[in-house]
Amino acid sequence: MSWVSTWQNWAPDRIWRGGDxxxxxxxxxxxVLDLKPEIIVVGPLRANSFRGDAFVPYKFYNAGLTVFTFDxxxxxxELICRDxxxxxxxxxxLDYWMFSSGFDHYFVDRFDEKPxxxxxxxxxxxxxxxxxxxxxxxxxxxxxxxxGLYAILTGEGFNADGSSIVWTSAPDRQRLLDDxxxxxxxxxxxxxxMASEQVAEFEQxxxxxKEKHIALVGVQLPFYEKILNGLNGNPEAGIWRxxxxxxxxxxxxxxGVTFFDFSDTPEYRDKPERFITSLExxxxxxxxxxxxxxxxxxxxxxxxxxxxx
Numbered sequence: 001m002s003w004v005s006t007w008q009n010w011a012p013d014r015i016w017r018g019g020d021x022x023x024x025x026x027x028x029x030x031x032v033l034d035l036k037p038e039i040i041v042v043g044p045l046r047a048n049s050f051r052g053d054a055f056v057p058y059k060f061y062n063a064g065l066t067v068f069t070f071d072x073x074x075x076x077x078e079l080i081c082r083d084x085x086x087x088x089x090x091x092x093x094l095d096y097w098m099f100s101s102g103f104d105h106y107f108v109d110r111f112d113e114k115p116x117x118x119x120x121x122x123x124x125x126x127x128x129x130x131x132x133x134x135x136x137x138x139x140x141x142x143x144x145x146x147x148g149l150y151a152i153l154t155g156e157g158f159n160a161d162g163s164s165i166v167w168t169s170a171p172d173r174q175r176l177l178d179d180x181x182x183x184x185x186x187x188x189x190x191x192x193x194m195a196s197e198q199v200a201e202f203e204q205x206x207x208x209x210k211e212k213h214i215a216l217v218g219v220q221l222p223f224y225e226k227i228l229n230g231l232n233g234n235p236e237a238g239i240w241r242x243x244x245x246x247x248x249x250x251x252x253x254x255x256g257v258t259f260f261d262f263s264d265t266p267e268y269r270d271k272p273e274r275f276i277t278s279l280e281x282x283x284x285x286x287x288x289x290x291x292x293x294x295x296x297x298x299x300x301x302x303x304x305x306x307x308x309x
Contacts, residue, residue, distance in 0.1 A: 005034040015157040025066045037061035043093025049283040054290035062162035068107040070201035086212040094218035096243035099198040100189035171273040181278040183230025190236040215302040218259045222268040224278035
């Protein structure tokens with residue numbers, strides 16, 4: 001994937017996304033090792049809308065959609081910190097459901113350190129030609145600034161800073177009511193309490209980051225009101241309440257994690273135009289949240305150049 005990283009370095013509008021999500025890790029690790037950013041963001045799709053403008057003057061990269069669990073967070077850091085490099089700060093998605101029992105099960109096959117083979121890539125192109133050759137042909141004129149089968153077919157992919165192409169949302173409540181998300185549907189887990197095995201994985205991730213002197217900023221991004229209504233007051237959502245408890249917040253602070261919980265934010269919770277799905281705030285919302293985080297005195301103490309702007 002190093003050639004893709006080099007190719008993206010030549011122009012800021014170049015986009016890449018292959019046809020297989022298993023290639024995201026090797027691609028973004030290559031970008032990190034090439035760029036050596038000072039600030040990195042990790043997490044699922046919810047986190048992939050963070051962009052560098054909120055982190056100026058620090059060099060930024062969004063490694064979202066590569067790692068999803070605490071174990072994978074730690075292993076990602078191990079990959080990028082092998083040769084003496086380490087980011088100054090890591091902004092990581094920290095949703096309550098990451099502490100649910102069995103959460104790792106959903107993402108066990110997504111941490112693939114081996115890039116897709118050339119033969120496998122060719123087979124995907126051949127399959128696309130058989131299925132819909134004209135769709136691939138229509139995308140070819142854009143191939144000078146778009147690489148990867150998915151990017152050529154859709155025009156969507158990863159920008160040079162790792163963030164996703166901006167998706168637009170609409171003020172349509174029914175769209176979110178029908179998006180298939182709900183309390184009790186993965187990943188929006190229900191349960192009595194936080195699982196001890198996930199807490200142990202979290203502590204190992206924190207310990208490794210601290211060993212590398214990486215400042216840790218955790219964030220739980222906004223949920224749409226449908227999700228919040230399914231969690232608040234739900235007798236089966238003990239894990240949600242435990243994560244929000246003062247005791248756990250104190251534990252995060254004691255571990256050296258600067259944490260922001262925007263899950264129930266009044267100015268967003270009932271605004272469908274602020275969400276792609278009920279779990280994914282749009283880029284504008286994430287940008288506003290990033291600026292609020294960076295203006296916080298706790299973060300400015302960790303990243304003093306931001307406070308000096």
